[in-house]
Amino acid sequence: MEKMQWSVELEHQGTRIDKWVADQNQEWSRSQVQQWIKESHLLVNGSAVKVNQKVKQGDEITLTIPEPEPLDVEPEKMELEIYFEDEDVLVVNKPSGMVVHPAPGHLSGTLVNGLMAHCNDLSGINGVMRPGIVHRIDKDTSGLLMVAKNDVAHESLVQQLVDKTVLRKYRALVHGVIPHEKGTIEAPLGRDPKDRQKMAVVDQGKEAVTHFQVLERFKNHTYVECQLETGRTHQIRVHMRYIGFPLVGDPKYGPRKTIDVDGQALHAETLGFEHPQTKEFVSFQAPLPERFAQILDNFRKNS
Secondary structure, three states: OEEEEEOOOOHHOOHHHHHHHHHOOOOOOOHHHHHHHHHEEEEOOOOEEEEEOOOOOOOOOEEEEEEOOOOOOOOOOOOOEEEEOOOOOOEEEEEOOOOOOOOOOOOOOOHHHHHHOOOOOOOOOOOOOOOEEEEOOOOOOOEEEEEEOOOOHHHHHHHHHHOOOOOEEOOOOEOOOOOOEEEEEEEEEEEEEOEEEEEOOOOOOOOOOEEEEEEEEEEOOOEEEEEEEEOOOOOEEEEEEEEOOOEOOOOOOOOOOOOOOOOOOEEEEEEEEEEEOOOEEEEOOOOOOOOHHHHHHHHHEEE
C-alpha cells in the first residue's frame, strides 16, 4: 500500500474533498477518489469523511492507496495484423474501435486479450492488466503499436520513449483550412478542470510537443501529418483543437457537426525505434484504414 499526506492551504478552503484530492494527481479520476473515500482509505484529521465534505485551511489529509485486486485476463483468439515479430518485440496494427488493454469492468475484447492468445511471452513489467504494453493509442485511433515480449526489451523501449528517440508519425484529418505549411505546438496537457473525462491545455500540465505538416488542403478541411515528440493522453486531439483545427469525427474534442469516421480521423501510420537487441533502427508503416482513405478520395473528387 502507498501512503500520502497533505496539508490544505488557505487558497483551497471550501473545495470539495474529492475534487481537492483528485487535483493532486492527474492520473486519479474523481470517481476513483470518491471510491477511496467511501472505503475509508482517505482520512481528514484522522477521521473518515463524506465525499461532499469541504476542506478547511490546515486540514491534514491522509490517503492510503490500496493494492489493486488481482484480475484474470483471459486470452482470446482474434485476427491480429502483425507487422513484425521476433523473440523481443512485436509490432501490431490496431484497428479503430479496439481498446489496447483491459480495465476493471472491461476485461475482454482488448488488444491484450488477443496478444495473449497469439503468444505467451509478453513482458510483465506493467502487471497482469497490461502485459507487454509499452505505449497506448486511443480506442478509436488506428495504427501501429510496439509490444515488448520480455522485460529487457520493455525497459529499452520505454527508455527510448523517455529519450524521445521513437519515431511516431500520425495522419489526421481536421476541420478548417490550415494556412501555414507546418508548425510546432508546445502546450502542457493535464486533466480538464471543468471535465475530468477530458484532457486540456493547462498551466500545470505535463510537457507536450506536437509537430505538424500540411499534406493536402480541401474546401473546409486539411489533411495533416503529426509527429509526436511526447506522448500524452489525447495529445494530438487536444493540441489540434487548441490551435483551432479539431479532428474530424472526434466525439470528445471535435464539433457536433462532423463526418462519421468510426471515431476520430487519426491513424498512427509510422513507427520507428532501435531494436533492443540488435540496436538497429527499424521502422514500419501502416496504410490508412479504408473509411479514412475513402473520405479523402471523396474530398479529392469534389475539390
